[in-house]
Amino acid sequence: MSAISLGQAVVLGIVEGVTEFLPVSSTGHLKITEGIMGIPVDDTAVVGFTAVIQVGAIAAVLVYFAQDIARIATAWTRGLREPEERYHHDYKFGWWVIYATIPIVVVGLAAKPLINGPLASLWVVAGSLIAGSAVMWAADQVGRHKRGDDDTSLMDTMLVGCSQILALLFPGFSRSGATISTGLFLDLDRVAATRLSFFLGIPALTGAGLYELKDALGSGAGAGPLVAGTLVSFLVAYASIAWLLKFVARHTFNAFVVYRIVVGVLLFGLLGTGAISA
Numbered sequence: 001m002s003a004i005s006l007g008q009a010v011v012l013g014i015v016e017g018v019t020e021f022l023p024v025s026s027t028g029h030l031k032i033t034e035g036i037m038g039i040p041v042d043d044t045a046v047v048g049f050t051a052v053i054q055v056g057a058i059a060a061v062l063v064y065f066a067q068d069i070a071r072i073a074t075a076w077t078r079g080l081r082e083p084e085e086r087y088h089h090d091y092k093f094g095w096w097v098i099y100a101t102i103p104i105v106v107v108g109l110a111a112k113p114l115i116n117g118p119l120a121s122l123w124v125v126a127g128s129l130i131a132g133s134a135v136m137w138a139a140d141q142v143g144r145h146k147r148g149d150d151d152t153s154l155m156d157t158m159l160v161g162c163s164q165i166l167a168l169l170f171p172g173f174s175r176s177g178a179t180i181s182t183g184l185f186l187d188l189d190r191v192a193a194t195r196l197s198f199f200l201g202i203p204a205l206t207g208a209g210l211y212e213l214k215d216a217l218g219s220g221a222g223a224g225p226l227v228a229g230t231l232v233s234f235l236v237a238y239a240s241i242a243w244l245l246k247f248v249a250r251h252t253f254n255a256f257v258v259y260r261i262v263v264g265v266l267l268f269g270l271l272g273t274g275a276i277s278a
Contacts, residue, residue: 002158004034004038004039004045004046004049004222004225005082005225006029006225006228007222008037008039008225009053009224009225009226009228009229009232010228010229010232011037012030012033012049012050012053013035013036013053013056013228013229013231013232013233013236014232014233014236015033016029016030016050016053016054016056016057016101016229016233016236016237017056017057017212017232017234017235017236017237017238017239017240018236018237018240019060019235019238019240020054020082020097020201020205020233020237020240021057021176021197021198021201021237021241021244022175022176022226022244022256023176023180023181023256023260024129024174024177024241024251024256024259024260024263025026025128025129025132025167025171025172025173025177025178025239025260026057026174026175027050027127027167027171027172027174027175028125028128028129028171028172028173028174028205028263030264031120031125031171031172031205032055032122032125032239032263032267033278034046034050034124034244035276035277035278036203036276038231041120041121041122044116046151047116047120047212048212048213048214049119049225049226049229051098051208051209051212051213052209052212052213052226052229052230053204053209053226053229053230053233054205054208054209054233055203055206055209055230055268056229056230056234057232057233057234057235057237058201058202058205058206058209058230059234060233060234060235060237060240060241061198061201061202061237061241062202063142063238064238064241064242065195065198066198070088070199071090072093072094073094074087074090075090075091076090076091076093076095077093077095078119079091080092083231084132087141090148091182092154092181093152093157093199095116096152096154096157096158096162097157097199097200097202097203098156098203099154099157099158099161099162099218100158100160100161100162100200101162101200101203101204102155102163103162103165104161104162104164104165104168104204105204105207105212106167106170107169108208108268111168111169114169115168115169116243119169119170119171120171120277121277121278122267122271122277122278123271124170124171124172125171125172125267126264126268126271127170127171127172127263127264128171128172128174128176128264128268129172129173129174129261129263129264129267130261130264131170131173132166132170132172132173132174132177132178132181132259132260132266132267133256133261135178135259135262136177136180136181136253136256136260137183137253139180139181139184139185139256140181140184140190140252140253141183141255142185142245143183143186143187143188143231144183144187145184145187145188145189145190147188147189147191147192147257148186148188148189148192149195149196150190150211151188151192152192152196152224156183156186156196157187157200159182159198160179160183160186160193160196160200161179162231163178163179163181163182164178164179164200164201164204168169174195174203175203175205176194176197176261178275179192179193179196179197179200179201180194180197180253183196183197186276187244190249190252190253191244191245191248194244194245194248223243247264267275
């Protein structure tokens with residue numbers, strides 16, 4: 001492959017930052033953007049590059065939710081030392097996030113050849129965009145939106161965590177879309193489902209970025225473009241997080257559903273006419 005240029009890295013960083021936490025599939029949009037720019041979407045270095053710049057978006061979550069994370073981490077560490085502190089919801093939630101991350105780690109390692117190979121196709125992205133839209137629409141309609149952050153349980157967290165596997169196997173489905181939809185099916189309100197999606201994304205996406213770093217640096221993705229793409233994704237993702245939380249407090253997810261369907265249909269058209277390569 002040709003090396004990812006600085007300009008391409010900035011563009012990919014913008015796309016990553018905008019789409020990582022919106023339920024529209026960052027992986028799908030990155031692959032579409034790579035296809036338009038002529039970058040091979042299934043190349044090991046490209047897959048690694050996109051995983052690494054996700055760390056910039058995760059850093060934005062860490063900064064935005066710094067107070068919440070500090071509170072949960074403090075309760076968790078106190079609970080490790082003091083048994084009487086283990087009744088605290090924040091202590092339990094710290095463990096729940098750890099437990100809920102294990103399934104996606106196991107599947108990610110076991111299915112890596114498929115994820116980086118056949119499932120990296122833009123045909124899969126197009127189909128997953130549309131299928132994920134149907135799931136999101138159904139979740140928003142069926143969910144009763146009556147439970148908040150303090151009402152989440154271990155079962156909620158595990159089910160939402162496992163739903164990340166859908167996005168891992170089917171790029172275009174959207175990690176945030178899958179997790180938010182699952183939360184809505186469990187009757188979490190839109191803000192609580194979105195916040196839970198953010199917290200579960202921290203270990204999963206950070207681990208993926210660190211794991212892929214060697215491949216990203218190993219063939220074609222230089223340190224300069226990696227740094228630029230990661231920094232841009234951080235700045236854009238921070239603004240995206242703030243906007244999304246305000247949006248879901250007052251609106252349904254219908255706008256995202258329509259957008260995903262339009263992008264999926266357009267992508268099918270582009271692939272069918274040979275305008276871009278799968």
